[in-house]
Amino acid sequence: MPPEIVQWFQDMSIATAIRESALVFPVILSLHLTGMGLFGGMILMTDLRMLGITLTKHPVSDIVNGLRPWKHLGLTLTATCGILLLWSKAAIYYPNPYLRIKLMLFALIIIHAIVFRGVYRNVADLDRATVIPGRAKLAAVLSIVLWISVVTAGRWIGYWEPKGAPVNAAQVIN
Amino acid sequence: MALFLAYDVANNPLNTNEWAFPVCEVLHILGFAIGIGTITMVNIRLLGLGLKKESPADLWKGTFPWTLGGLALVLITGPLIFSSDPTMYLRNEGFRFKITMLVLALIYHYTIYRKVALTKTSGGVAVMAGLISLVLWVSVVFGGIFIAFV
Numbered sequence: 001m002p003p004e005i006v007q008w009f010q011d012m013s014i015a016t017a018i019r020e021s022a023l024v025f026p027v028i029l030s031l032h033l034t035g036m037g038l039f040g041g042m043i044l045m046t047d048l049r050m051l052g053i054t055l056t057k058h059p060v061s062d063i064v065n066g067l068r069p070w071k072h073l074g075l076t077l078t079a080t081c082g083i084l085l086l087w088s089k090a091a092i093y094y095p096n097p098y099l100r101i102k103l104m105l106f107a108l109i110i111i112h113a114i115v116f117r118g119v120y121r122n123v124a125d126l127d128r129a130t131v132i133p134g135r136a137k138l139a140a141v142l143s144i145v146l147w148i149s150v151v152t153a154g155r156w157i158g159y160w161e162p163k164g165a166p167v168n169a170a171q172v173i174n
Numbered sequence: 175m176a177l178f179l180a181y182d183v184a185n186n187p188l189n190t191n192e193w194a195f196p197v198c199e200v201l202h203i204l205g206f207a208i209g210i211g212t213i214t215m216v217n218i219r220l221l222g223l224g225l226k227k228e229s230p231a232d233l234w235k236g237t238f239p240w241t242l243g244g245l246a247l248v249l250i251t252g253p254l255i256f257s258s259d260p261t262m263y264l265r266n267e268g269f270r271f272k273i274t275m276l277v278l279a280l281i282y283h284y285t286i287y288r289k290v291a292l293t294k295t296s297g298g299v300a301v302m303a304g305l306i307s308l309v310l311w312v313s314v315v316f317g318g319i320f321i322a323f324v
Contacts, residue, residue, distance in 0.1 A: 026323040030316040036203065037315055041211015041244065045237065055236040058228055066225040070218060148204060155200045 003091065010090040018088035025088065032081035036151070039074025042067045043147055047140035052132050060126040096160050102153040109146050112139070188258040195258060202251040209244030210311045212237035213283065216291055220304035230300070234291040245280070268324045272317025279310035 009015060018024050048054040049063040086093055093099050113120075116139040126132060188194045216233045219225045225233065256263050263269045290303040 022323070026319055027316075030319040033203070033319055034312050034315045036207050037210035037311070038214050039211060040204070040207025041209065041213075041240070042215060043211075044208055045212060045215065045240065048240075054240060057232060057236065062225075062227045066227065067215070070214070070224060151203055151207070152200045155196055155203065159196055 001094070003094070006094045007091045009087060010092070012087075015088045015090065018084060025085070028081045028084050032078055032085060035074045035076075035078030035081065039071045039078070040147070040151070042071050042074070044144065046071070047143050050126065050132065050136050050140040060132075061124040064120070064123045093157065095162060096157055098153050098156040098160055102150060102157065105146060105150045105153060109150070112142055112146060116142075183257075183259055186258055188254060195255070198251045198254050201247055202255065205244045205247030205251060206315065207244070209241055209248060210315070212241040212244065213307060213311060217304040217307055220291065220300040220307075222297065222301065230291045231293075234288070263321070266321050266324060268317050268320035268322075272314055272321065275310055275313040275317055279307075279314055282306065282310060 010019070018028065045054060046064050046067050049056075049058070049060055055063055086099075116135070119136045119139045126136060183189060188198065215225065215237055216230060219228060219230045219233050228236075287303055287307050290300060295303070
């Protein structure tokens, strides 16, 4: 993407307002983290239930289907705030390699959802299964690995500095 | 006391090793996602918003070790992060707010909240218990982020 376009995004009035407000940026960042807090644990519980490690008293479908709308809500909150944060500092974040890694991980998460859609759609089959099939276990393990990687890459975004040009105080990314 | 006086933040591995601090932060985030995420599952049930096939008591028992594990991870990495610059944190309004809310949240969670989740409590009390829990834990997260902005 040409740098001018990224800069143009960052210079839009909403983006400037978010970036320059002493309150709005940290509030959006807090909501980004709150969203993670509200649904990150639920992703883990879903995956661990599918692996037969936790909440084994409850049918797999109860846990997976019961948590789904809440995970979607948390993801929507986290993603919306993430996009606003990215937009407000588009030109600053653009060259950041960890942002690119994070975006690639999201692409992998979408691929994961497509590849394993059968597992999640027919999750009631797991209630009757005596042994949880390998495919469902693989889906759960990969989900845990991918989401932990997303959090890790996300935190590393704040530690990268462009070579040569020192980052000035206004550009410090928290 | 002598040990405390001899402490020099400049020698703290968190400040000398490039990886130590961010690794602690990532574990801190994962810990609270697991801790607060599992607490939220019980909350959703207490508020009557979902997971209705399960009883609050069963959800409390099922998530208990994971909530405890997540909170333990937070309570190990938190003091490590604090040790990187104790004087700054102690002066920081965001940090003071966070710690106050955290202490309240922890006490509340393992006393009143636990009791409500484990006993068959009527709607109003359960909703109240869930709302207080949600507000306390979200406040802790907000306090944590604002450490870097106040």
